[in-house]
Amino acid sequence: MITNGQNEENLKELFERFVSTEEAEQAMEDIQKAEEILREQSAPEPNSELVSDIKAEIAEVLLRRETSTFKRIAYKAAVAVAVVIFVAVVSVKLLERGGSEPKRFATASIIPAAIWESDDAELAILAAEIEQIEGRVLTLQLGEDGANGDRDLIELEMRLIALDNDFWKE
Amino acid sequence: MAESSNLAEIINGCKAGEAESFEKLIDIYARRCYGYFYRLTGNNEVSDDLLSELFVKLVGKISSYKGGSFEGWLFKIASNIFHDYLRVKQRRKKLLEVQKRQLETKIAETGEADAERIDKLQIQLEKLDGDTRELIMLRYYSQLRFREIAQMRSEPIGTTLSKVHRGLKKLRELME
Numbered sequence: 001m002i003t004n005g006q007n008e009e010n011l012k013e014l015f016e017r018f019v020s021t022e023e024a025e026q027a028m029e030d031i032q033k034a035e036e037i038l039r040e041q042s043a044p045e046p047n048s049e050l051v052s053d054i055k056a057e058i059a060e061v062l063l064r065r066e067t068s069t070f071k072r073i074a075y076k077a078a079v080a081v082a083v084v085i086f087v088a089v090v091s092v093k094l095l096e097r098g099g100s101e102p103k104r105f106a107t108a109s110i111i112p113a114a115i116w117e118s119d120d121a122e123l124a125i126l127a128a129e130i131e132q133i134e135g136r137v138l139t140l141q142l143g144e145d146g147a148n149g150d151r152d153l154i155e156l157e158m159r160l161i162a163l164d165n166d167f168w169k170e
Numbered sequence: 171m172a173e174s175s176n177l178a179e180i181i182n183g184c185k186a187g188e189a190e191s192f193e194k195l196i197d198i199y200a201r202r203c204y205g206y207f208y209r210l211t212g213n214n215e216v217s218d219d220l221l222s223e224l225f226v227k228l229v230g231k232i233s234s235y236k237g238g239s240f241e242g243w244l245f246k247i248a249s250n251i252f253h254d255y256l257r258v259k260q261r262r263k264k265l266l267e268v269q270k271r272q273l274e275t276k277i278a279e280t281g282e283a284d285a286e287r288i289d290k291l292q293i294q295l296e297k298l299d300g301d302t303r304e305l306i307m308l309r310y311y312s313q314l315r316f317r318e319i320a321q322m323r324s325e326p327i328g329t330t331l332s333k334v335h336r337g338l339k340k341l342r343e344l345m346e
Contacts, residue, residue, distance in 0.1 A: 009315040009317075011316075014316060014327070014331065015331065015335075017328075018331065018332075027331075027335045030335060030338055030339040030342060031334065031335060031338050033342055034338035034339065034341050034345075035310065037291065037341070037342060037345050038291070038306075038310050041290065041291040042205070043204070043205035043209050044204075044205075044208055044214060045201050045204060045205075046200050046201065046204040046217075046218065046221055050218050050221065050222070051196060051197075051200055053222070054196060054200075054221065054222050054225050054226070055189075055192070055193050055196060057222065057226055058189060058192045058193075058196075058225060058226060058229055059189040059192075061226060061229050062187050062192075062229065065187065065229075066187070
């Protein structure tokens with residue numbers, strides 16, 4: 001049964017700050033008797049089914065939050081990797097312009113494949129974007145871009161900026 | 171009332187996202203919060219919904235609890251939920267009138283003896299103004315001190331004391 005835990009509060013003293021001692025005693029009596037009525041006529045309790053439902057709903061919410069946290073980390077990792085790739089390509093291009101021999105790189109996805117094996121639509125779009133960018137990077141690295149190297153770099157940069165903006169909008 | 175050290179552990183568990191800790195929190199506070207909602211709405215179904223909303227909302231809000239009276243914090247959220255409910259429905263007066271009529275109809279239908287069982291207290295509570303009724307229920311179910319209630323409502327403690335006293339005195343007279 002609910003008991004009022006405010007007993008440590010000195011009600012009489014509190015009332016005496018505003019009214020006379022007699023009035024304070026009367027006010028305390030009024031409060032105590034009315035609260036006795038509230039205790040005697042207790043409100044209905046939530047049924048056990050409702051309590052179980054709430055617990056189940058909370059467990060589900062917590063699970064969703066865990067999954068969402070993992071995806072957020074995956075998104076961040078993906079964007080970071082894309083930026084690293086872009087910077088690497090720009091560096092290579094600059095080195096090539098410096099007259100050194102064009103270099104050949106073996107490329108491999110740094111992002112674990114499992115991250116992309118999700119049914120999340122946003123993640124799928126992001127995966128497709130990054131795959132395209134990786135493809136373009138590979139083309140540039142292999143020197144198959146004809147005479148449009150600079151334009152492709154600018155385009156890649158624009159796409160990365162757009163991707164980054166979209167990501168942080170969430 | 172939960173031991174404060176035990177309660178602190180439970181709250182920390184909730185902050186860490188442990189479902190078991192939330193279950194314990196529900197076991198401790200569900201009855202009191204339900205009673206609070208029920209006495210304010212006089213409706214079981216609405217109280218069911220508000221109680222669910224309160225605890226689900228806690229999952230997102232628990233990290234913002236930075237210590238102090240947990241009951242004060244919890245019932246502040248409960249009070250906000252109740253007010254949101256009233257705002258969304260935009261029919262406070264209408265609702266109270268409908269409930270009053272429904273209760274009176276029930277009493278008339280079931281007879282005087284059964285009426286006692288329906289809940290005489292709820293009927294008399296409807297006769298108090300909304301603010302006083304809420305204040306009395308907040309005091310009773312949250313078990314907060316007057317000082318904390320006054321702080322929560324951003325009003326002088328003398329005002330809170332006076333409102334609770336007048337409300338309870340009137341309730342007592344109505345019940346006698």
